[in-house]
Amino acid sequence: MSAPAAPDDTAPEDAMATALRLHRTGRWAQAVAVYDRLLGDPRLEPARAAHAYANRGAALRRLGRPDEAVASCIEAVLRRPDLAEAYANIGAILQENGHPLAALDACSRAGALSPGLYTGYLAMANAHQDCGDHARALTLLQRAATLAPAMPSVRYNLAEALLLHGRFAEGWLAYEARWQAQELALTRPACPKPEWTAQDIAGKTLLVVEEQGFGDTLQFIRLIPLVKARGARRVVVRCRAPLARLLAGMEGVDAVVTALPQPDSYDFWVPLMSLMQRLGVAPDRIQATAPYLRPPQEAVAHWAGTLPATGGLRAGLVWAGDPRLGHAAASRTDSRRSLPLARLAPLLAVEGVSWVSLQKGPAAAQLGQVNGAAIFDPMAEVTDFADTAAIVRQLDLVIGVDTAVVHLAGALGVPVWVLSRFSGCWRWQLDRDDSPWYPTLRLFRQDRPGDWAPAVERVREELLHAVRLSRHDRRPA
Structure with a gap:
């Protein structure tokens, strides 16, 4: 659904507030439409126009339109050469499109202009990962997390870096931010019952809900027998239809459903990829779970x-x-x-x-x-x-x-x-x-x-x- 047309007499500051609200809630196409109208307003001050162009570039980046995104950020820099956010956006766009060295240059400029801007460190970390320098990437992500500890994108990227380095306890805890990380566009299951966070489930029914890709489900379904060993009376797995017949034969799985069941049919629920954190599975226990699937x-x-x-x-x-x-x-x-x-x-x-x-x-x-x-x-x-x-x-x-x-x-x-x-x-x-x-x-x-x-x-x-x-x-x- 497109954004409603802003009245001609909407004050620039009100239009900017609307665009930012849309932007921050992941409605990037609607945000771009408001930014476009705002940038055509002759009352818009040059300094505010620079921020609008930079934000517009960030939204276009999320929409997968890199050329337009970079052009918008360049317009921002032309108006305000000291706008660190624009350089950080350019760095992120360059990194995502296979130009890590150029991305590092842009991010370094952003860091020099604003050492406290977390987005520059985030983009720089991803560029270092693309160059194979994973140790430097982790250091930069930790710096970004210090600057913006509650920012989901930072925590999610830090989680993946920690997991890459085998630091499971920290990594899985930070991975819980995935639901709020806009770049993943995940929808948290609408389960009305309490979420299982490792409390006693003896004699209870646990609903395990798959998430993300088929490969993620196939990788982590191995944990179901460990859940059953906690004393659950029944374990029900909710998955997509292409996996249902295969997972129905999994040890520890009592039932497979392809839609969320009625609330009175289970006591607790848990996202599948939260099980590593909830169970506290150590790396040396992982291989012992394989092989764990067989065709019907x-x-x-x-x-x-x-x-x-x-x-x-x-x-x-x-x-x-x-x-x-x-x-x-x-x-x-x-x-x-x-x-x-x-x-x-x-x-x-x-x-x-x-x-x-x-x-x-x-x-x-x-x-x-x-x-x-x-x-x-x-x-x-x-x-x-x-x-x-x-x-x-x-x-x-x-x-x-x-x-x-x-x-x-x-x-x-x-x-x-x-x-x-x-x-x-x-x-x-x-x-x-x-x-x-x-x-x-x-x-x-x-x-x-x-x-x-x-x-x-x-x-x-x-x-x-x-x-x-x-x-x-x-x-x-």
Whole structure:
């Protein structure tokens, strides 16, 4: 819904207040419309116009319109060369669009003009992460948190940095700010019953509500048996339909629903990704929970014998995530983690591998664009993650980018090799090629932002080795 037209006689200060209210509540398109009308008002003072242009740029950034956002911030700087907020906004836009060094320059300017401005440190931290300097990024995020301890975006970004460094206790506590972090656009479930914050649940029914992506759910559903061990009489999981059939067979899950149940059917509720904090799970307990998923028997029976027979290695492949074009921040992340299937041509040329596509979505159309690639594609008949799990369980190996499928393979205990973007994801931590979450997972990290070739070559070398081992294992004694 667009913002109502402001009366012609609206005072500039009132229009600015309206724009800021819309801006701070995440209604960025409406805020931009009010900023536009305000900036056309001849009564607007130049100093206020500079702030309006800077704020407008910040709103346009959230809408995924970087070129217009930078132009608006430049207009702000032309009117007020000492406006630190405009430089911080420019830094954030440059960082998000793959220019970390230029972002650092802009953020340094913001810091020099206003050492107490937290937004500059936040953008600078993200730029350092993009450059691979995670220690410096954490220091800057801690500085931003000192300046703005209650700001959700700061706490959320600090949480991910702490988790990346394996500092779970602090990280999960700070991660509770995710609901208020506007860039995530999360909607907190409207559950009328009390939230479970680790109080006694013996004999009670707990509703666990999934959140965020499918991969997040597959990763953290492992915690359900630990919840049940606290004495809960029943554990009910609310999830989206594509996960329901698979999660219904999970140990400790008494029921799965795809909509919030009636309040009289449970005593407490908890968001799934709050369980790490509520349970106080230590890192050394994580791997002991895997593998923890298995496909339902009807899915196993349906998919038995449907994959092509092979005397070689049978490997699944997924090369792209959900582009989420309506969510600017998520779309940027996907553009960094996904790659075209053609980039994996060196793998497809390895003899002795029978390839199975695990790719869903628009990227699946690339299957017909790689010459000479023989890839069996069963995904048109896949209806949910139970089907995918039944296919994955028949594979010797899964190779993929950081998507829900690699979490599924890890949860099933199937060997999985993950191509991980340079800036990485907090869940894969630092300086390791294994994972604390999945014993069967190996990481192949980018050496440079956007350059997949060296990582793909390392995967190819390991794949050749796996094929040789497979042939050796098939030789008669």
